[in-house]
Amino acid sequence: xxxxxxxxxxxxxxxxxxxxxxxxxxxxxxxxxxxxxxxxxxxxxxxxxxxxxxxxxxxxxxxxxxxxxxxxxxxxxxxxxxxxxxxxxxxxxxxxxxxxxxxxxxxxxxxxxxxxxxxxxxxxxxxxxxxxxxxxxxxxxxxxxxxxxxxxxxxxxxxxxxxxxxxxxxxxxxxxxxxxxxxxxxxxxxxxxxxxxxxxxxxxxxxxxxxxxxxxxxxxxxxxxxxxxxxxxxxxxxxxxxxxxxxxxxxxxxxxx
Numbered sequence: 366x367x368x369x370x371x372x373x374x375x376x377x378x379x380x381x382x383x384x385x386x387x388x389x390x391x392x393x394x395x396x397x398x399x400x401x402x403x404x405x406x407x408x409x410x411x412x413x414x415x416x417x418x419x420x421x422x423x424x425x426x427x428x429x430x431x432x433x434x435x436x437x438x439x440x441x442x443x444x445x446x447x448x449x450x451x452x453x454x455x456x457x458x459x460x461x462x463x464x465x466x467x468x469x470x471x472x473x474x475x476x477x478x479x480x481x482x483x484x485x486x487x488x489x490x491x492x493x494x495x496x497x498x499x500x501x502x503x504x505x506x507x508x509x510x511x512x513x514x515x516x517x518x519x520x521x522x523x524x525x526x527x528x529x530x531x532x533x534x535x536x537x538x539x540x541x542x543x544x545x546x547x548x549x550x551x552x553x554x555x556x557x558x559x560x561x562x563x564x565x566x567x568x569x570x571x572x573x574x575x576x577x578x579x580x581x582x583x584x585x586x587x588x589x590x591x592x593x594x595x596x597x598x599x600x601x602x603x604x605x606x607x608x609x610x611x612x613x614x615x616x617x618x619x620x621x622x
Contacts, residue, residue, distance in 0.1 A: 371434045375512075378440070381429040382505040388422055389501060389531050398494040399532060399543065401486075401585040415490075422497040429505055440508030442500055445563020453557045457570025460553075462577040468542060469581035477583035490585055491575035499564040499571055502528045503554045517559055525551025550574060 392398040395418035396410020403409045430442045444450055469476050479487070502524050510520035528551040529535065534544040554567035579585050 374432050374434050375439070377432045378429050378505065379509060381425050381432065382501065382509070385422065385425045385429070385497070385501045385505070386531060388418065388425065389497070390533070392418065393533065397490065398498075399534060399585060401490045412486075419489075419493040419497070422493070426497065426500040426504075429500070439512065440505050441558050441563055442504035442508070443563040444565035444568075445558070445561040447565065449561040450563065450565030450569065453561055453566035454569025454573075457553055457557055457566060458573025458577075461570060461574025464546070465574070465577035465581040468578070472542075472582070476581050478580060479583045484580075487579045487585060488576060491579060492572050495568055495571035495575055498528070499554060499558075499568045502531075502551060503558040503567050504564045507555055507558060521552060521555035521559070524555055525549075527551075546578075 389398070393400040395414050396402075397415045397418040401409070401415060426442070429440075433440055433442065466476065506527065507520055507524045510523060511517065515523070525548050529544055529548040532544075532547045533539075534547055535541070550571055554564075554571055557566040557570065558564055560566075575585075
């Protein structure tokens with residue numbers, strides 16, 4: 366009887382996975398994931414709307430895990446080998462920290478540490494987004510691709526490209542580096558998931574990478590175009606060194622004097 370219901374349960378898990386993909390596509394409407402940023406008017410999506418995205422996502426992930434007949438062998442919605450997950454996740458996260466620092470130095474010439482009050486919500490966003498992403502794309506979708514007969518390498522590449530598309534980071538006006546980063550995250554997460562037998566390592570490394578990018582750039586995933594950051598605009602407005610406005614002494618405009 367269990368064998369009779371197994372295909373039905375897998376189809377139900379596939380349905381929940383489809384709902385999770387749709388939820389991920391709507392992250393910008395909820396102000397979550399890469400879109401947990403202030404808009405052009407300086408406002409941010411209400412906290413309860415953002416929390417709703419994480420709560421619904423978590424509920425769908427749990428439903429997917431419960432409906433799968435054997436989550437430890439059919440899909441990868443499980444932590445996998447815990448020791449390997451911690452080691453691989455920390456190595457993955459270390460590489461993520463290095464890329465965040467390199468990106469900030471190349472883009473801004475310095476690290477843009479955010480205000481202390483922004484860290485708790487950013488940490489929630491990093492951890493929540495990483496968990497939902499890994500459960501969807503490396504836990505379920507990667508597992509389904511392997512179930513239908515794809516080779517591991519093909520499955521990793523396909524789900525990573527799909528992940529890059531679903532994040533919508535390739536839309537006009539968005540920094541293309543973040544699109545490349547999302548695809549690289551998809552590839553790295555897919556690899557460590559297959560090596561460790563679950564999403565534990567991918568979740569840990571992905572979370573560290575996201576949070577490190579926030580700490581280094583001050584953004585959750587949507588840096589402004591070159592020349593449009595607050596300090597860049599202010600620098601353009603600033604009077605060049607040695608100049609003064611007509612009818613105004615240098616002493617009257619320089620706050621240091």
